[in-house]
Amino acid sequence: MPYERAMKTGSACPPPPGPGKLRLYSQRFCPYAQRTRLFLAAKGIEHETINVNLKEKPEWFFEKTPIAKVPVLEKDGKIVYESLVCNEYLDGIYPDKCITPSDPLEKARQSMVLALWDAKVVEFYYKLVTAKEDERPALTKQFVDGLQFIENALTQPFFSGDKAGALDYNLWPFFERLCVLKHVGFELSVDQFPKLSAWVERMMQLPEVKACYFPPELHVQFGKTMMSGSPDYDIGLKE
Amino acid sequence: MFIISRFRVQARFSVFCRRYSQTFANMSSERALKRGSACPPPHGPGKLRLYSMRFCTYAQRTRLFLAAKGIEYETINIHLREKPEWFLEKTPIGKVPVLEKDGKIVYESLVCNEYLDGIYPDKCITPRDPLEKARQSMVLALWDTKVAGFYSKLVRGTKEDERPAVAKQFVDGLQYIENALTQPFFSGDKAGALDYNLWPWFERFSMLKNCAGVEVSADKFPKLTAWMGRMLELPEVKACFFSPEVHDQYGKTLLAGKSDYDLGLEE
Numbered sequence: 404m405p406y407e408r409a410m411k412t413g414s415a416c417p418p419p420p421g422p423g424k425l426r427l428y429s430q431r432f433c434p435y436a437q438r439t440r441l442f443l444a445a446k447g448i449e450h451e452t453i454n455v456n457l458k459e460k461p462e463w464f465f466e467k468t469p470i471a472k473v474p475v476l477e478k479d480g481k482i483v484y485e486s487l488v489c490n491e492y493l494d495g496i497y498p499d500k501c502i503t504p505s506d507p508l509e510k511a512r513q514s515m516v517l518a519l520w521d522a523k524v525v526e527f528y529y530k531l532v533t534a535k536e537d538e539r540p541a542l543t544k545q546f547v548d549g550l551q552f553i554e555n556a557l558t559q560p561f562f563s564g565d566k567a568g569a570l571d572y573n574l575w576p577f578f579e580r581l582c583v584l585k586h587v588g589f590e591l592s593v594d595q596f597p598k599l600s601a602w603v604e605r606m607m608q609l610p611e612v613k614a615c616y617f618p619p620e621l622h623v624q625f626g627k628t629m630m631s632g633s634p635d636y637d638i639g640l641k642e
Numbered sequence: 643m644f645i646i647s648r649f650r651v652q653a654r655f656s657v658f659c660r661r662y663s664q665t666f667a668n669m670s671s672e673r674a675l676k677r678g679s680a681c682p683p684p685h686g687p688g689k690l691r692l693y694s695m696r697f698c699t700y701a702q703r704t705r706l707f708l709a710a711k712g713i714e715y716e717t718i719n720i721h722l723r724e725k726p727e728w729f730l731e732k733t734p735i736g737k738v739p740v741l742e743k744d745g746k747i748v749y750e751s752l753v754c755n756e757y758l759d760g761i762y763p764d765k766c767i768t769p770r771d772p773l774e775k776a777r778q779s780m781v782l783a784l785w786d787t788k789v790a791g792f793y794s795k796l797v798r799g800t801k802e803d804e805r806p807a808v809a810k811q812f813v814d815g816l817q818y819i820e821n822a823l824t825q826p827f828f829s830g831d832k833a834g835a836l837d838y839n840l841w842p843w844f845e846r847f848s849m850l851k852n853c854a855g856v857e858v859s860a861d862k863f864p865k866l867t868a869w870m871g872r873m874l875e876l877p878e879v880k881a882c883f884f885s886p887e888v889h890d891q892y893g894k895t896l897l898a899g900k901s902d903y904d905l906g907l908e909e
Contacts, residue, residue, distance in 0.1 A: 484780060507756070
């Protein structure tokens with residue numbers, strides 16, 4: 404997919420997408436935007452992407468979404484933001500190949516696993532990336548303890564059952580980036596996390612995951628620019 | 643003589659209790675269960691139970707859905723500072739509201755609410771149209787990002803010199819919510835999911851005035867003020883309502899770091 408350079412402060416607002424055409428505002432390394440890119444790939448939805456510089460946000464971006472985060476979907480003048488809202492919206496307007504569960508209990512279960520992820524894991528994930536050496540043991544323990552809840556929630560080949568579904572795509576981007584924690588001493592061990600390790604292997608075989616995938620080296624490279632305070636959102640794009 | 647006057651005192655005391663309990667609305671709630679308490683036996687087959695806390699805004703979202711949908715259920719209140727061990731078994735996040743039915747547990751207020759519409763499909767409150775559903779979710783995301791945090795800081799106690807800045811952020815954030823209200827209710831002509839999911843904080847605005855000196859004026863927020871008036875007329879809102887005086891009283895215990903979850907319950 405031809406990615407464009409991230410648009411920044413001072414850039415002109417791009418003209419709206421043509422009638423009936425879907426646009427995604429994104430950022431090539433954002434895990435939340437990747438949730439929506441995975442849904443789009445899994446559902447085979449054609450769309451165009453405009454990448455946004457999240458450190459120097461364009462003024463026009465705030466007009467579209469006061470929260471000014473990615474992902475954002477735009478179609479026929481309608482704007483939708485928040486990754487999980489975008490994903491459910493996509494299933495609503497493109498009902499073929501529905502990924503969001505329709506059973507109320509299953510839908511609730513998937514939402515609760517994501518709530519567990521938010522409450523028990525994600526905070527320590529981000530803290531660990533920038534942790535000083537003396538902070539690492541405590542944060543690693545909290546991260547590992549939290550990840551155990553996710554390991555326990557995985558009772559079938561995929562989080563969603565026999566095939567990948569909403570919860571798999573909504574969790575995947577963070578697992579693709581676990582390599583970023585290697586420098587602080589965390590690796591997903593098959594002893595400690597046998598089910599998650601096997602799930603990671605299965606996910607990596609899926610075409611939709613491959614379509615949105617960046618290799619560990621690229622994630623680590625981007626991560627370094629983030630930590631330096633000057634994120635390079637265009638890493639890997641040809642000059 | 644002594645016996646007659648004792649009955650008179652008891653009679654007066656009963657009247658006082660009835661009036662006092664009416665001030666605290668019509669909740670058949672029990673005292674908040676705390677650490678060391680025995681795990682309550684499950685509710686009967688097909689019966690719904692809500693784990694709650696009488697003054698929790700998030701739990702009130704679910705109580706509003708239950709009232710609006712006319713669903714029968716029992717309530718068990720949880721002591722949120724000294725949580726029972728058995729509660730953390732049911733939900734590792736350890737917050738209310740939590741729904742329990744036939745061994746199935748659902749937590750997170752918005753998840754509970756959508757789940758209720760799923761298992762009790764009559765009187766569906768959650769919007770079906772994908773764009774309307776997304777719109778309502780986005781207003782709640784705006785609430786979370788732009789308002790809720792500053793609200794929380796104000797009622798949990800902000801240092802006096804920091805208060806003006808936090809108050810300004812709260813008021814600026816509330817403008818987004820004012821702007822999102824383009825019909826009599828957030829959901830249209832009638833109250834719906836977004837109205838119930840936002841209401842609990844608005845019911846407590848007197849706390850902002852009394853705890854932090856922040857007023858939500860009709861001049862600055864004409865649409866929200868009118869909406870609040872409409873919401874207060876609704877039976878489901880009245881069913882879950884606590885008066886400003888009670889909220890303020892609870893607010894004081896919150897500020898003191900000793901939230902009184904059983905405030906208003908008869909001894």
